[in-house]
Amino acid sequence: MxxxxxxxxxxxxxxxxxxxxxxxxxxxxxxxxxxxxxxxxxxxxxxxxxxxxxxxxxxxxxxxxxxxxxxxxxxxxxxxxxxxxxxxxxxxxxxxxxxxxxxxxxxxxxxxxxxxxxxxxxxxxxxxxxxxxxxxxxxxxxxxxxxxxxxxxxxxxxxxxxxxxxxxxxxxxxxxxxxxxxxxxxxxxxxxxxxxxxRGLAYFELKITGPKSDLHSGSFGGVVANPANVLSRLIAAMHDNKGKVMLPGFYDDVREITENESLELSRLGIDENFYKKISGVPNLGGEEDFDPIERVGARPTLDVNGLYSGFIEKGAKTIIPAFALAKISCRLVPDQDPQKVLIGFRKFLEEQVPSSVIWELKLMSGAPxxxxxxxxxxxxxxxxxxxxxxxxxxxxxxxxxxxxxxxxxxxxxxxxxxxxxxxxxxxxxxxxxxxxxxxxxxxxxxxxxxxxxxx
Ligand SMILES: [Zn+2]
The missing domain is CATH 3.40.630.10 (Zn peptidases)
Structure with a gap:
């Protein structure tokens, strides 16, 4: 010294x-x-x-x-x-x-x-x-x-x-x-x-609107599309069954991590058990083809942060809700651009949303x-x-x-x-x-x- x-x-x-x-x-x-x-x-x-x-x-x-x-x-x-x-x-x-x-x-x-x-x-x-x-x-x-x-x-x-x-x-x-x-x-x-x-962030609000007000599900169930059902189906379609995000072009600009980086990350000793232990989940989710530490640091994600629709009080009420809303965030990695993710998201909705409802997507905040x-x-x-x-x-x-x-x-x-x-x-x-x-x-x-x- x-x-x-x-x-x-x-x-x-x-x-x-x-x-x-x-x-x-x-x-x-x-x-x-x-x-x-x-x-x-x-x-x-x-x-x-x-x-x-x-x-x-x-x-x-x-x-x-x-x-x-x-x-x-x-x-x-x-x-x-x-x-x-x-x-x-x-x-x-x-x-x-x-x-x-x-x-x-x-x-x-x-x-x-x-x-x-x-x-x-x-x-x-x-x-x-x-x-x-x-x-x-x-x-x-x-x-x-x-x-x-x-x-x-x-x-x-x-x-x-x-x-x-x-x-x-x-x-x-x-x-x-x-x-x-x-x-x-x-x-x-x-x-x-x-x-x-x-990681960067793109934060969205997605609203699916159906009838002009909540409807009786007995009188209208079967003829009026249910916005909550539609939103759920859309969210389900946002990932494939291997955890990959399905928005068009989502991975186009993702910079692959180098071999050197991969080695460095593995030195952290953060494995599947680490995440299971601190989160208390029975098993992990996410992209199957990548190690957990890579999934958290080097891969982009899409997550629902909150859902709102219809009757959410105690007890039961039989309605077709007027709308359904989801807050959705994407964690981004180099070199993704929040605006390009927005374009991909819009395209996904244009292709997937049935004509029986109206959709509206807002980018609330974004940072690379x-x-x-x-x-x-x-x-x-x-x-x-x-x-x-x-x-x-x-x-x-x-x-x-x-x-x-x-x-x-x-x-x-x-x-x-x-x-x-x-x-x-x-x-x-x-x-x-x-x-x-x-x-x-x-x-x-x-x-x-x-x-x-x-x-
Ligand atoms: Zn601080």
Whole structure:
């Protein structure tokens, strides 16, 4: 280990207790973004971060007002010739309801063994704090090997409504070589994880309309087509019996995964039993010809998210419903385009819907998938830092969900993101009793110290 890394790690040992106390203050701030109730708390939290980043030596730190909650931005330029990293974070947290399921108050951090319980402890104040702790130790013991810009928004949990506009407006201020986004987690405490691909989404509402109002099923059954029956038949036809999606052209643009990727994914050790165990299902579904881990990360899907039609109260009522409605979402992979999926979906309906009903399909939201290039700057240095800390090669993972900010940063700033983090799958983020595994966060700090010095 180089002298300079040793010094920074020692420095962190000295700073640790004080940093922990400050972390508790950060967690006590109820920075809930979804209502106006906490507007003041949001301002205070942003100011707290501006102050902390200035205190540890950032040459510039500022809070930018937006339509809702401020964006914190800070930078430290060590040498304009060196590469620049943009760190991403969000200081807002999810609401706390249902409050009575919390075993301790969500904004009064509570220590139990290795776990610290508080709203935001894992998602993602604990992650922000790991980066700030590492930056502080490096800046106090030597100097960064890379220029650092830090953007921390306060609206991630409500879909980041101000972020894209802010990035468009401040492109040159935010110019960088790559992004480090620690808002994802690890798959297990001994498996440091880097996410290099995210699935996109196309969300639809499909409405099948029949008679002008609900009808008596005795008087009209047999002559008027039942919209609920029609919708069910359509949904059934959206997959074949091997789990393949039957919308025309659905797989046309799907990028096949490389052999290398396939090998990497199999290293995750996530098999059929893993999914059976965590979901509690007797057997898995989906495309038979692919491994479960590929089906979640590298294959597109179509799922009904909700169904509504006719009489859904207790007891019985004999009607032919006037309409039937389904919310349907497709998870997309590179290089599918939500608009093209919409065209395929329309074509499917034109071919399949009988003339006895009327159909209407709306694309409610859509976002393409994201995949980082293998050449992402900083990726090798980050892998090395994780390996030196955990003594294992980090796992590279495709994530089944979406992180829209990574896609937007690619589109607006033209840079790839290293998506990672030191939270664990059982941190209960977004749920009551959210917690953070402190020894893992600690390792994260060490890895980040190595990373910030590793260029
Ligand atoms: Zn988050």
């Amino acid at each position: 180089t002298q300079i890394i040793r010094k920074a790690l020692d420095q962190h040992q000295d700073d640790k207790e004080k940093l922990f106390q400050e972390f508790l203050s950060f967690l006590r701030m109820p920075s809930v973004s979804n209502s106006n109730e906490h507007k003041e708390d949001m301002l205070k939290t942003a100011d707290f971060l501006v102050k902390k980043l200035s205190d540890i030596g950032f040459q510039h730190a500022e809070s930018f007002p937006t339509g809702r909650h401020p964006i914190v931005y800070a930078e430290y330029v060590v040498d304009p010739e060196k590469p620049t990293i943009l760190l991403y974070g969000h200081y807002d947290v999810q609401p706390t309801d249902p409050l009575d399921e919390w075993r301790s108050a969500p904004f009064e951090p509570h220590l139990e063994g290795d776990y610290l319980y508080a709203r935001g402890a894992s998602d993602m104040k604990g992650q922000i704090w790991a980066t700030i702790s590492a930056l502080q130790s490096v800046l106090q013991s030597s100097d960064l090997a890379i220029n650092v810009k830090y953007l921390i928004e306060g609206e991630e949990e409500i879909g980041s409504p101000s972020l894209a506009g802010f990035m468009e407006e401040h492109k040159s201020m935010l110019a960088c070589d790559f992004v480090l986004n620690p808002d994802a987690g690890m798959i297990a405490p001994d498996k440091p994880t880097i996410v290099y691909a995210l 998938a994201y995949i980082a290039g293998e050449e992402t700057p900083g990726l090798e240095a980050f892998k090395k830092a994780l390996k030196a800390t955990w003594n294992v090669d980090p796992v590279l993972k495709r994530e089944g969900g979406s992180i829209p900010v990574a896609t937007e940063m690619k589109e607006i700033l033209g840079v790839d993101s290293i998506i990672t983090g030191f939270g664990l799958p059982d941190d209960q983020i977004h749920s009551p009793n959210e917690r953070l595994h402190l020894p893992t966060q600690q390792k994260g700090v060490e890895a980040l110290i190595r990373f910030f010095l590793g260029f």
